[in-house]
Amino acid sequence: MKRINKLPTDLDLDRIRDEWIAIGLATGPNGPDLDRSIDLVYQAAGLEPPSLCIHLGSPLQGCYGAYFLAQVRAQVWDQVWAQVGAQVWDQVGAQVRAQVWAQVRDQVWAQVGDQVWDQVGAQVGQAIYGSHDSNWLSFYWVFRDLIPSTHKLDGLSFLARSCGWCWPFRGAIIITPRPGEIHRDGMMLHRDGGAAVIYPDGFSVWSLHGVRVEQWLAESPAESIDPKRLLSIPNADIRREFVRKVGIDRICYSLGARTIDRCGDYELLDLDLGDGRRRPYLKMTNPSVPEVWHVEGVHPDCLTVQDALNFRNSLTKEEIDEINGCDYYQQGDVILKPRGAKRLKSTPNVLT
């Protein structure tokens, strides 16, 4: 087979990217080419088209249905991927991946598909993701007129335009629809006051600024939420969205906050836990989203902001050496310390 070292100059990658983003974020009833798409998927795998199409109302229902049927997805996947994957990857993959795949993935999979994934559970791993497969399908679509074997993916590509998640079996296929509604703020899945993704059977995903949250936090009016609920939320991102919605001033007032220490954008607060105890919490802005506040519990022995930061970063006073200590790096809640370093500076060299 002839090797492709350069893409045709008239290939419009931006148009392909936008087309597949739209496919991935499409809502509404199944498309008209659904039956033909299913036939092509099975033909590509060397299987007879299914005689039975089971239509269910959401990915959640699809998971339940799939649980009861013996699956042939692996056969579909292996035969298609083995014939198409290597040929394309070895050619001009990096260029297309950067321009098309990553952008579609970020907008569709990371914000919609992945959140649906989290809610449905392990059964989703056996699905064909229909419209939510647009990330990787967009990549191979670029080569459709250049590499004949990519036509093996026509079925999956048309299926992505026609429906939501599917579970193929020998002789039968479970089909679920695309969402009825998808709400976003920019590229983030977001809806304050309702579900951000709603399927026809009512299965929903609630999300604030890209963070999957429980229904009460997304749908309750801010003024009706008890600020003290902050203390019972274990997930830091969800707690951040709680603070953003309820308001840091209202939370501090409700929890009787008293300032113990201040340093830069950090403030060590003493909060009333409501059970007769007051304990320290570190209030800080997000270095990458300055208008957003975080509130995190720190060890009861912390008396200063630096104590709190040392605790947060798992640093003892004996490990800190401002002159000879090694630099380290921090990105959000992940710290990267040079392996084997005995002494470190008190603050990261880079913090984002």
Next chain:
Amino acid sequence: MKAMNGYRKLNHCRLAEGEATGHHHSAASKTATLWESDSGSRVLSAPDGTDVIHQEHGPITLPPGDYDVVRVQEYDHFAEEARTIVD
């Protein structure tokens, strides 16, 4: 990085992933590798250095070397114990 007792090489370079967002901290260099011990601690090996990227946070550039991947901790005053931040 040479293989170490108790560490296994992972087939990805996602240092950590947020369960509520799907966002992840990832090493971008093709020569970077991620290792995990039996206890779950991770080491990033970046012989040529690497950028670490995340969907929300700005990128950081690491010089060549091996790095312990440490998660920030917080204190749960109701359970009265320190715990790794979960996001």
